[in-house]
Structure formats: structure tokens, C-alpha cells
Amino acid sequence: MKNNTENLSEGKAFKNRFPNFGVNKSREILRLLSEISKIEKVKIESLLNDFHRKDYKSVKEFLLKRRYPGTFNKIPLSSFYLPEYETDILLKADLKSRKFYPKNIYYESDAGITPLFERVKTLFPDSEYAEVESLKNFTRNNSFTVEDYNNRSNNLFIVKGKYDFLKKCPCTSGVVNCGYSVMNLGMGCIYDCSYCFLQGYQNTAGIIVPYNIEDYLCDEKIEGSIKEFFNFKRIGNGEFTDSLVFDDITRFSTRIIGYFKKKNDIFFEFKTKSANVKNLLESGGKENIVVAWSVNSIRVSKDNEFKTPLIKERLEAAKECALNGFSTAFHFDPIIYYDNWKQGYRETIDMVFDIVPNYSIKWISLGSLRMPATQKTVIENRFPGIEILNGELLLEQGHKLRYFRDLRIEMYKYLSRIIKSKKSRAVVYLCMEDSQVWKAVFET
Structure with missing residues (x-):
């Protein structure tokens, strides 16, 4: 069932107003009308009465000025x-929170003799089990759509991880590289964050977990792939899945902590929104084991981070980890612009330093909302009415949508100034920004 701007009355009004617009011109004008209609909460028919010129150039310019008042005339069309x-x-996402219980569990033959598979069978006795030759063949023979992504929690894949055990953090060309190395322990997440890149990136309709973690924890692979940044050699997971959301099933954290406790010169980071820290606490911490939480303003989290623990719950988990010997870190990413963003982000920073022991915080990253351009339509379908797309997101290098540079710098400077006021010794750095933005934020 479609719901585009061409309903009976609006479509007729538009065609009567602009009978000579072709397909491409109509598409652009209808897009602008639809976005303005949503932001200003007015009907498209009413907008059509607000201007009198009928030529395409004048109409488009009028609407662009109205849709992008802060950036029009500052950037190329x-x-x-x-x-x-x-x-x-x-294609709308189901945002009801449910306990993870996959209907189908697909596994490669060698997975059947692993402790992970035995735990899965114990935890999910009512699931349907099916052996597959390989994940690659399964994916090749099955299509993948947004609807499949919505149903990803129905399927769990237990497979052998073969590629990209470790790789450099995937940075956009031209940005400052933070030296981070990513350990790819699976893919997929049961949380539904409106801005998540996985919804436009993942190409398998399920949660993927590797059974061969011992192949990841290998001196030869790890020590040869890590670079230093701010005097830290950093490696972590949480890029393609949440580090801890499935930890009660996989128990990966126990193996990882045991391995990296012996590597005093390497910091390993668990990156998460979860409060699932039971296995971490039982393992016991060490300074070079960092548990890092993605945090945001309370409003942004409430409106966009569905099925996740509350910000306060994450911070209470961080406190527990700090008191048990772990280091902590925080990622304000994505920072999202809205009317009261300064107050909202100040409140979260205050909460971080009120709840979590200051001495435990190793680093804090700042990154603004960004996404591949094609993800915009995915978000519109999965989260109709969501407000994060109301901002002035502009097409930049790499065909990604971002806020205007001046706004990004303003937000970074504000947050870094508040963090500095807390007398924190944490390293503050930017994610996916070039050297000129870094200079504007930290040297002015």
C-alpha cells in the first residue's frame, strides 16, 4: 500500500498548477513540497497557494529557500x-520491544560441534534448525529487502568467520583517521535506531554470529594490524553489531577479556548501547579493557533509539564496570540538531560525570549525524514521521548526507567545552571529520 504525495487531491492540484513539468522536475518539486509539508505541518495544497510563479527554476528556488533557510545561498545547488x-x-518497522528468540536458526556443519551451538540449542529449544552449506551461498540464493531487514530478528546464523577478522575503521576519504581497528564479531542488531547505517548496509536477513572466536584472538593477526593514536593502541568491536547485546548467548566477552588482559599495551573496546554487563563483571576488569557506550540527549534517544536501554541505565552499567576495574568511554554519535540541542546534550554530559567515576573515562568521541544518501528513503519508509530528516542534511563527499560544516563545528565546540569544564582527562576526538574541522574545534 503506497502513501506518496500524489494522493487524489494533492496530485490533481499539483498537475493543475504545473501541467508542463516532466517526470524529473515533478519529482524534485514534489519532494520539496512533501518535506516542507511535514516540517511545517501544512497541507501541500496550501503550499501551492503560497507562490505565483510557474516556471521550474523560480518554483524550485522558492521551495529550496523555504526548506533550507540556513544553508541556501551558501552551497551549490x-x-x-x-x-x-x-x-x-x-515497510514500517515494528518498534515493540521483545525478548530475542529467533524462529529460525541456520548453521554451518562445523558449528554443530561447538559450545556456542550447544548454548543456542539450550536457550532456543523451540526454534527451527536448518544446516546450510555456507552463509555466502544462502545469501546468494535469497533476495534481501527492507521488509527482510525488519524481520531480521527471526533468523540467527551461526557460521565460520573467514574474512575481515580485523580491519581499519572504515573512514571516509579525506577525514582524520583515529587509528582504530575493528574486530568483526558478527553482524546485525536487535535494536532499532532510526539513524543506524546497518538498515541500508546489511545484506543478510538475520543476526550473524561466528562460532570460531579462537581464530580472532590470534597474536599474529592482532599485533600486526593495530596503529597508535593519542598514545593508545586501540582495537574493538561494535561496528557491525552491538558488542554486548548478545553476550549472554555468545559469551564472547569472557574470551576477549581473558586474552587482552595479557596485552598491557593494547586497549580493547566493547562498544555498546546495552546494559548486558553480567559476563564482564564476572570476568573482572583491567585498565586496558574499555567498555564504551553510545549516548545521546534524552530526547534524541527517546525519539530515535528504539528497544535500547535508557541513557541512565547505560550509565549505571558503566558505573558498575568502572567500579570493577574496567576503563570506560563514551561516544556522542550521532549528535543531532534540534531546537533545544544545547540543553539536551549538556544534561547528558552532566549525567555522565555525575554517575560514572571520572578517573575511568579514557576517551569521548563526537560525531554528527551522517548517512549514505540512499539511506534517507530507507529511514522514511521504516520510521514514517521521524524528525531527524527535518534537519538541513546536505550532500557531501562520498555521496553522504551531513549537516553544514559551520553547524557541525558549532556543535563540537559546545560539547567539547562542556566536557572540558568537568576537569576530565579523557581524550576528546572527532569522528569522520577532516583536519580543518579538527583545527576549528580544538585550536580556536
Whole structure:
């Protein structure tokens, strides 16, 4: 069932107003009308009465000024991304929180003799089990859509991890590289954050977990792939899945902690939104084992981070970890602009330093909302009415949508100033920003 801007009355009004617009021009104007209608909460028919010129150039300019008042005339017209506006209510995400219990469990033959598989059988006795030749063949023979992504929690894959055990953090060309190395312990997440890149990136309809963790914890692979940044040699997981959300099933943290406790010169980071820290606490911490939480303003989290623990619950988990010998870290990413963003982010920073022992915090990263351009339509379909797309997101290098540079710098400077006021010794750094932005934030 489609719900695009061409309903009977609006479509007729638009065609009567602009009978000579072709497909591409109509697409762009309808996109602008639809976004303005949503932001200003007015009907498209009403907007059509607000201007009198009928030529395409004048109409587009009028609407761009109204849709992008803060950036119009500051950037090239090519920076405004205007894809076709079309949504399907059948692609809407189900945001009800449920305990993870997959209907189907697919496993490669060698997985059947592993402790992980035995735990899975014990935890999910009512699931349907099916052996597959390989994940690659399964994916090749099955299509993948947004609807499949919505149903990803129905399927669990237990497979042998073969590629990209460790790789450099995937940075956009031209940005400052933070020297981070990523350990890819699976893919997929049961949380539904409106901005998550996985919804436009993942190509397998399920949660993928490797059974061969011993192949990851290998001196030869790890020590040869790590670089230093701010005097830290950092490696971590949480790029393609949440580090801890499945830890009660996988118990990966226990193996990882046991391995890295012996590597005093390497910091390993668990990156998470979860409060699932039981296995960590039982293992006991050490300074070079860092548990890092993604945090945001309370409003942004409430409106966009569905099925996740509350910010306060994450911070209480961080406190427990700190008191048990772990280091902590925090990632304000993505920072999202809205009317009261300064107050909202100040409140979260205050909470971090009120709840979590200051001495435990090793680093804090700042990154603004960004996404591949094509993800915009995915978000519109999965989260109709979501407000994060109301911001002035512009097409930049790498075909990604981002806020205007001046706004990003303003937000980073504000947050870093508040963090500094807390007398924190944590390293504060930017994610996915070039050297000029770093200089503007930290040297002015």
C-alpha cells in the first residue's frame, strides 16, 4: 500500500498548477513540497497557494529557500538531495520491544560441534534448525529487502568467520583517521535506531554470529594490524553489531577479556548501547579493557533509539564496570540538531560525570549525524514521521548526507567545552571529520 504525495487531491492540484513539468522536475518539486509539508505541518495544497510563479527554476528556488533557510545561498545547488518521495506502510518497522528468540536458526556443519551451538540449542529449544552449506551461498540464493531487514530478528546464523577478522575503521576519504581497528564479531542488531547505517548496509536477513572466536584472538593477526593514536593502541568491536547485546548467548566477552588482559599495551573496546554487563563483571576488569557506550540527549534517544536501554541505565552499567576495574568511554554519535540541542546534550554530559567515576573515562568521541544518501528513503519508509530528516542534511563527499560544516563545528565546540569544564582527562576526538574541522574545534 503506497502513501506518496500524489494522493487524489494533492496530485490533481499539483498537475493543475504545473501541467508542463516532466517526470524529473515533478519529482524534485514534489519532494520539496512533501518535506516542507511535514516540517511545517501544512497541507501541500496550501503550499501551492503560497507562490505565483510557474516556471521550474523560480518554483524550485522558492521551495529550496523555504526548506533550507540556513544553508541556501551558501552551497551549490547540487548539494540538495531530492530523490523521489514514495513510502510504503508495509515497510514500517515494528518498534515493540521483545525478548530475542529467533524462529529460525541456520548453521554451518562445523558449528554443530561447538559450545556456542550447544548454548543456542539450550536457550532456543523451540526454534527451527536448518544446516546450510555456507552463509555466502544462502545469501546468494535469497533476495534481501527492507521488509527482510525488519524481520531480521527471526533468523540467527551461526557460521565460520573467514574474512575481515580485523580491519581499519572504515573512514571516509579525506577525514582524520583515529587509528582504530575493528574486530568483526558478527553482524546485525536487535535494536532499532532510526539513524543506524546497518538498515541500508546489511545484506543478510538475520543476526550473524561466528562460532570460531579462537581464530580472532590470534597474536599474529592482532599485533600486526593495530596503529597508535593519542598514545593508545586501540582495537574493538561494535561496528557491525552491538558488542554486548548478545553476550549472554555468545559469551564472547569472557574470551576477549581473558586474552587482552595479557596485552598491557593494547586497549580493547566493547562498544555498546546495552546494559548486558553480567559476563564482564564476572570476568573482572583491567585498565586496558574499555567498555564504551553510545549516548545521546534524552530526547534524541527517546525519539530515535528504539528497544535500547535508557541513557541512565547505560550509565549505571558503566558505573558498575568502572567500579570493577574496567576503563570506560563514551561516544556522542550521532549528535543531532534540534531546537533545544544545547540543553539536551549538556544534561547528558552532566549525567555522565555525575554517575560514572571520572578517573575511568579514557576517551569521548563526537560525531554528527551522517548517512549514505540512499539511506534517507530507507529511514522514511521504516520510521514514517521521524524528525531527524527535518534537519538541513546536505550532500557531501562520498555521496553522504551531513549537516553544514559551520553547524557541525558549532556543535563540537559546545560539547567539547562542556566536557572540558568537568576537569576530565579523557581524550576528546572527532569522528569522520577532516583536519580543518579538527583545527576549528580544538585550536580556536
